[in-house]
Amino acid sequence: MFSVKQQIESLRRQLHEHNYNYYVLSQPTISDFEFDGLMRQLIELETACPEYYDPNSPSVRVGSDINNNFTQVTHRFPMLSLQNTYSEAEVADFYNRVKRTLNEEFDIVCELKFDGTSISLVYENGRLTRAVTRGDGRKGDDVTANVRTIRNIPLVLKGDDVPSYIEVRGEILMPWSSFDALNKERAEQEEPLFANPRNAASGTLKMQDSRVVASRKLESYIYFMLGDDLPSRNHYENMTMARKWGLNVSDTMRKCHTLEEVFAYLKEWDIERKNLSVITDGVVLKVDSLIQQRNLGATSKFPRWSIAFKFNAEQAITRLKSVSYQVGRTGAVTPVANLEPVLLSGTTVKRASLYNEDAILALDLHIGDQVYVEKGGEIIPKITGVDKEARFLVGDKVTFTRRCPDCGTPLVRNEDEAVYYCPNSERCPTQIKGRIEHFVTRKAMDITIGPETVNLLYDKGLIRDAADLYLLQFGDLAGLERWGETSANNLIESIERSKSVPYERVLYALGIRFVGETVAQKLAHAFPDIDQLAHATVDQLVTVDEIGDRIAQSVTAYFANPIYAEFVRRLREHGLQFTLSEEVLAAKTDKLKGVSIVISGTFELHSRDEYKALILQNGGKNSGSVSKNTDYILAGDNMGPAKLEKAEKLGVKIIDEHTFLKMLE
Numbered sequence: 001m002f003s004v005k006q007q008i009e010s011l012r013r014q015l016h017e018h019n020y021n022y023y024v025l026s027q028p029t030i031s032d033f034e035f036d037g038l039m040r041q042l043i044e045l046e047t048a049c050p051e052y053y054d055p056n057s058p059s060v061r062v063g064s065d066i067n068n069n070f071t072q073v074t075h076r077f078p079m080l081s082l083q084n085t086y087s088e089a090e091v092a093d094f095y096n097r098v099k100r101t102l103n104e105e106f107d108i109v110c111e112l113k114f115d116g117t118s119i120s121l122v123y124e125n126g127r128l129t130r131a132v133t134r135g136d137g138r139k140g141d142d143v144t145a146n147v148r149t150i151r152n153i154p155l156v157l158k159g160d161d162v163p164s165y166i167e168v169r170g171e172i173l174m175p176w177s178s179f180d181a182l183n184k185e186r187a188e189q190e191e192p193l194f195a196n197p198r199n200a201a202s203g204t205l206k207m208q209d210s211r212v213v214a215s216r217k218l219e220s221y222i223y224f225m226l227g228d229d230l231p232s233r234n235h236y237e238n239m240t241m242a243r244k245w246g247l248n249v250s251d252t253m254r255k256c257h258t259l260e261e262v263f264a265y266l267k268e269w270d271i272e273r274k275n276l277s278v279i280t281d282g283v284v285l286k287v288d289s290l291i292q293q294r295n296l297g298a299t300s301k302f303p304r305w306s307i308a309f310k311f312n313a314e315q316a317i318t319r320l321k322s323v324s325y326q327v328g329r330t331g332a333v334t335p336v337a338n339l340e341p342v343l344l345s346g347t348t349v350k351r352a353s354l355y356n357e358d359a360i361l362a363l364d365l366h367i368g369d370q371v372y373v374e375k376g377g378e379i380i381p382k383i384t385g386v387d388k389e390a391r392f393l394v395g396d397k398v399t400f401t402r403r404c405p406d407c408g409t410p411l412v413r414n415e416d417e418a419v420y421y422c423p424n425s426e427r428c429p430t431q432i433k434g435r436i437e438h439f440v441t442r443k444a445m446d447i448t449i450g451p452e453t454v455n456l457l458y459d460k461g462l463i464r465d466a467a468d469l470y471l472l473q474f475g476d477l478a479g480l481e482r483w484g485e486t487s488a489n490n491l492i493e494s495i496e497r498s499k500s501v502p503y504e505r506v507l508y509a510l511g512i513r514f515v516g517e518t519v520a521q522k523l524a525h526a527f528p529d530i531d532q533l534a535h536a537t538v539d540q541l542v543t544v545d546e547i548g549d550r551i552a553q554s555v556t557a558y559f560a561n562p563i564y565a566e567f568v569r570r571l572r573e574h575g576l577q578f579t580l581s582e583e584v585l586a587a588k589t590d591k592l593k594g595v596s597i598v599i600s601g602t603f604e605l606h607s608r609d610e611y612k613a614l615i616l617q618n619g620g621k622n623s624g625s626v627s628k629n630t631d632y633i634l635a636g637d638n639m640g641p642a643k644l645e646k647a648e649k650l651g652v653k654i655i656d657e658h659t660f661l662k663m664l665e
């Protein structure tokens with residue numbers, strides 16, 4: 001029989017190997033199901049025997065809710081950036097300068113320039129010990145806990161020839177597919193969208209909760225190695241070695257001996273990069289020999305042995321067929337250009353964003369125009385110009401619509417805003433459908449229907465608003481085209497279940513402008529009954545922590561509107577929760593009234609979320625960062641040193657979980 005320790009070690013070894021096969025080689029040898037089985041076994045054993053905890057276990061990939069207090073770490077070797085060039089002539093200048101300075105044979109390694117956020121990874125005795133962002137080049141944030149969740153970053157390097165200390169540098173990226181899925185989810189939740197995968201990747205890396213990081217599917221590409229004991233004196237060979245150890249080094253890297261070979265690489269990858277799953281915005285050229293690199297040296301900002309060549313933003317030219325308008329659930333109207341389909345960055349583009357009226361006027365756009373479209377890492381392509389020379393039969397000049405594309409109501413534009421709104425929010429079908437779609441989402445009422453079904457039910461006249469969902473009968477659904485008994489039953493059941501969704505989430509589901517999940521929670525605690533909330537004045541509302549004028553105005557306007565008041569009344573009649581639950585209410589106290597608490601570290605008795613809820617339930621304020629207004633830090637194990645230092649400086653009292661729980665007794 002194997003000991004538990006041996007079993008854990010064997011499972012870890014196997015899982016590391018499978019991760020490598022899957023994420024680096026893209027050649028899995030077992031099914032996802034089998035993989036999950038092994039992972040489950042490992043987690044079970046690790047939970048049972050915490051004494052074998054290892055921060056580099058493959059199970060760490062699922063993330064933890066330890067608060068990442070990003071400690072600032074000084075880079076052992078500064079992280080320089082590169083000089084950018086935009087033309088072949090500038091590349092030739094670089095090449096010739098290197099040639100003159102070295103006055104000997106040299107090779108240039110060409111690599112793709114990955115457009116994400118840079119990271120430095122330190123491996124000690126083959127194990128990942130630290131991951132730090134670039135920061136200002138000299139000092140960066142320690143994001144190790146988050147980086148451990150990135151699947152193609154090995155926690156333990158393979159092979160017995162790994163030096164005792166190496167630092168590798170690379171780029172963290174979010175592939176297009178993950179980016180699109182993330183923004184789709186954010187749009188559903190009415191959270192602000194990420195402008196491009198780069199922002200999404202760097203934002204994700206700085207998140208507090210590494211479980212969320214784990215869910216975002218980031219990837220790494222390694223392009224540099226440092227240390228006192230490197231395997232080779234050439235960059236190319238070091239990268240080849242890094243790949244052997246399990247790091248993800250792109251196989252698009254190529255060693256070039258002449259300037260012509262460099263140009264050929266630039267030309268080839270300007271086209272080929274469009275078929276990659278991640279964004280690249282250029283090529284990085286590096287002198288291969290580390291000795292030559294040292295001889296060439298660096299300026300205060302850039303190395304002299306490397307430059308970046310940036311590709312032109314990808315552009316295509318096509319014909320503008322028409323302009324249409326879309327209205328969202330908040331009534332904002334956005335113009336969309338409908339284009340003759342054209343290939344751009346590997347996808348066929350049929351539509352492009354036109355932003356707003358000012359943007360259309362600035363382009364002097366006419367129907368039938370030949371327009372330039374670009375996809376510069378943004379979500380939807382945009383029109384950047386018009387080829388006016390190509391105009392011979394000019395179509396109508398594009399003027400922004402004055403009426404709602406859906407309900408025909410004249411649009412309004414506030415003086416200091418660029419956006420037009422449809423003011424008919426109570427009756428405009430698109431806005432109504434949008435609100436129903438929001439009402440059913442997972443974080444709101446969690447009713448299992450998608451936008452198509454909402455549309456279908458609305459168009460069939462079966463629902464006019466979300467309250468009508470509660471009137472649906474089995475017979476209404478089973479008769480619908482392509483609806484079987486099972487799906488009808490499931491929907492009815494899911495609607496029924498939603499009646500026990502707690503008040504906080506119902507409040508969020510109403511879709512009051514500016515009332516997101518967190519605001520809804522705060523309002524529910526401050527006004528434990530919807531009647532209290534409905535009668536609250538702006539002055540009363542703004543006394544609630546983090547509720548400002550804008551939210552307060554929106555809440556009072558909502559309840560003052562007879563249509564919404566009636567809507568809420570009907571929901572209540574159907575049995576939805578409009579008061580804070582008995583349990584939460586019974587446990588509610590004023591014991592922490594006016595007390596601001598920051599939570600840091602990991603705990604034994606309760607989870608961080610439970611502590612957060614306890615603070616709120618007892619009238620306290622939970623805040624994310626230490627300031628002069630902080631009364632206590634509720635500290636568990638591994639409290640971040642930065643927070644500790646700040647707390648000491650400001651004289652904030654640090655308490656452990658036992659003391660905190662005593663305060664509530």
Ligand code: IVH
Nearest residue numbers: 080081082111112113114118171223284303
């Ligand atoms: S080498 C001293 N190689 O571009 C050399 N950088 O503008 C350091 N980048 O900060 C960088 N792909 O974030 C290098 N193949 C590549 C790269 C790359 C993307 C990023 C990196 C760096 C920035 C320089």
